[in-house]
Amino acid sequence: MQPSSQVNQRIARLAAHLQPPNDLQNCRAKGASGGFKVAILGAAGGIGQPLAMLMKMNPLVSLLHLYDVVNTPGVTADISHMDAAAVVRGFLGQQQLEDALTGMDLVVIPAGVPRKPGMTRDDLFNINAGIVKTLCEGIAKCCPKAIVNVISNPVNSTVPIAAEVFKKAGTYDPKRLMGVTMLDVVRANTFVAEVLGLDPREVDVPVVGGHAGVTILPLLSQVKPSCSFTPKEIDYLTDRIQNGGTEVVEAKAGAGSATLSMAYAAVKFADACLRGLRGDAGVVQCAYVASEVTELPFFATKVRIGRSGVEEIYPLGPLNEYERAGLEKAKKELAGSIQKGVSFVRK
Numbered sequence: 001m002q003p004s005s006q007v008n009q010r011i012a013r014l015a016a017h018l019q020p021p022n023d024l025q026n027c028r029a030k031g032a033s034g035g036f037k038v039a040i041l042g043a044a045g046g047i048g049q050p051l052a053m054l055m056k057m058n059p060l061v062s063l064l065h066l067y068d069v070v071n072t073p074g075v076t077a078d079i080s081h082m083d084a085a086a087v088v089r090g091f092l093g094q095q096q097l098e099d100a101l102t103g104m105d106l107v108v109i110p111a112g113v114p115r116k117p118g119m120t121r122d123d124l125f126n127i128n129a130g131i132v133k134t135l136c137e138g139i140a141k142c143c144p145k146a147i148v149n150v151i152s153n154p155v156n157s158t159v160p161i162a163a164e165v166f167k168k169a170g171t172y173d174p175k176r177l178m179g180v181t182m183l184d185v186v187r188a189n190t191f192v193a194e195v196l197g198l199d200p201r202e203v204d205v206p207v208v209g210g211h212a213g214v215t216i217l218p219l220l221s222q223v224k225p226s227c228s229f230t231p232k233e234i235d236y237l238t239d240r241i242q243n244g245g246t247e248v249v250e251a252k253a254g255a256g257s258a259t260l261s262m263a264y265a266a267v268k269f270a271d272a273c274l275r276g277l278r279g280d281a282g283v284v285q286c287a288y289v290a291s292e293v294t295e296l297p298f299f300a301t302k303v304r305i306g307r308s309g310v311e312e313i314y315p316l317g318p319l320n321e322y323e324r325a326g327l328e329k330a331k332k333e334l335a336g337s338i339q340k341g342v343s344f345v346r347k
């Protein structure tokens, strides 16, 4: 074991490499005016790295803060060499969390452990709940007005955890907290397009409920362009969309869960948040948010994102019998997951 002073010195040396020299910092910052400031927490991970790369490429981002408890010097050095506009800064370890968060407009959280085959997302609760709680305490202190995108699983519980942390700190604004369920929509669009023989970019499948198993409820009766499916196709598509995450976990055989498609989905969702913040009209995506659409305190549906975050939550729309049965199953499981998250912070 290395003595902790040696470890701290090493971290300080590594951290020093994450910033440009003092006399160059102002000149770097000038290139960053006009866009949004975005932090990724868990930026050195399987999702974090490709997400950081894609965010660096987003013209709406002027400053990109990469925070993790390991490996941010390397990831930051690497990504900062891309000749895209955003200035990239790295932050390593808990003692740099506050610097990473101060002044941010959008915070994206993919920090935490992923599943291995045989696990459910809820099996990640014991580790990830504490990680999300600590990170949200930092957000409440350093950037309470930021939009927060929670990716860390189990999303059905980590979003209620974040809400409770913000309530305790007196900073909770339900419009600014969103659980990222975009990957369910991305998968649904892909799988439905395959069945219909369409380009997935032309397909829009609303996916409501939450982000685990039966709580992932694709509304196949509301697919655009308007179409119809056989009962066999509905069973196949519902099952594949609900178990898309497990399909990847099993294929990766112990090496983690979806990272590349998730980074794609996360940047699609983050971009929608930034366009909303900019004031673009008609920015609509599915997200898991505080909601009155059902009797549950959180639920994923289509939402309209604007300057203040979630500005409108759309109703479920007409459901068929199959979807109504799915909704009941989803609500039952979601209720327990939400309560588990709330109790974790209130206990």
Ligand SMILES: NC(=O)C1=CN([C@@H]2O[C@H](COP(=O)(O)OP(=O)(O)OC[C@H]3O[C@@H](n4cnc5c(N)ncnc54)[C@H](O)[C@@H]3O)[C@@H](O)[C@H]2O)C=CC1
Pocket (backbone or CB within 6 Å): 041, 042, 043, 044, 045, 046, 047, 048, 067, 068, 069, 070, 110, 111, 112, 113, 114, 115, 124, 128, 131, 134, 135, 150, 151, 152, 153, 154, 155, 180, 181, 182, 183, 184, 211, 256, 257, 258, 259, 262
């Ligand atoms: N919402 C969604 O649709 C999806 C969510 N996920 C979830 O995203 C999370 C991350 O997945 P991966 O990137 O594949 O995992 P990973 O293990 O590759 O990366 C996670 C990163 O988080 C970092 N980390 C751990 N504790 C931290 C802390 N206290 N502060 C900051 N960073 C910390 C780790 O050092 C690591 O770099 C998992 O919980 C996974 O289940 C994954 C795919 C889809």
Ligand SMILES: O=C([O-])CC(=O)C(=O)O
Pocket (backbone or CB within 6 Å): 114, 115, 121, 153, 183, 244, 245, 246, 248, 249, 257, 258
């Ligand atoms: O399945 C997992 O554990 C990761 C995830 O949430 C997904 O891919 O949808």
